[in-house]
Amino acid sequence: MHCNGLDGDLLALLAESHGLNARVFSLLRLQLLQGLASLGPDGATYRELKAALEVSDGALYANLLALIAMGYLESETVSVENKELESYRITTAGSQEWERVRDWLCRFCECGGDRHAEP
């Protein structure tokens, strides 16, 4: 008999999810954490994030502020070709949270996300 889904591992995985910060689980916040985690201390400017993620100013700014308030991002003013720009980089806490979320998501999709399984 082929069984998938609700085995012991999945239950443990679901229980583990309580240790994650549920407020980072929105598409844009996950994209920001992933994008900035891969750049490390160098970070990215607001205009680079906006162009790459193709989101409105309102959505981007609100989500950046939310992640800063959680202690996951920090901002600084940088100068590029005589223009003052706001740049954002991930903090140590942000990197750690992203690692936890990424690890959990990967295991969750492997464990409970068998899209080839018969209904």
Next chain:
Amino acid sequence: MLNRDKVIESFHQLGFAPRVEAFEDRILIQKCVLLLQLGGLGTTYPYRLHIRGPYCVELNREAFAHRAEFEAPGQRDVLDEKERAIVAAFGETFELRPNQLEVAATYAYFVSCDGLDPVEAHRRTRKLKSFVPAAQQALGISRAKRFLYPPTEEEMREMKDEFALWQSASLRSAGRDHE
């Protein structure tokens, strides 16, 4: 080590002494090295496409770890004649300006690393660097083409044939204006 020596000697040849602490100079380091590498410098920095365009995390780490060497680049005697010529061509083609180099490096990455055709590479570059004014985008892409993808003799012949009519018409018109 050889990678770094080549980069530092290239910067020395270009007269570029970056301040590693400055965000703008780190952009220049990233983009100069990618373009030189694609031009045949012989370095092997692993660039990947990030939210900011092509970027090498290892190079950034190296710049901070060996900051003094980057900030006062000196002669290393590791570049051969061909590599020195590549650096010279780079210096003649590009200005050390972040916007121009960002656009050029992004276009070059799409063409040389992702294997995209020029039209698609152009489209994606304009999208990813949409904050760069259109004139600077055009300049960056044009400089990347001049440095990395010069037309072959056959392409030049085809272009001359294609534009011959316009050229002679314009010469005739200029002649009439002169009379």
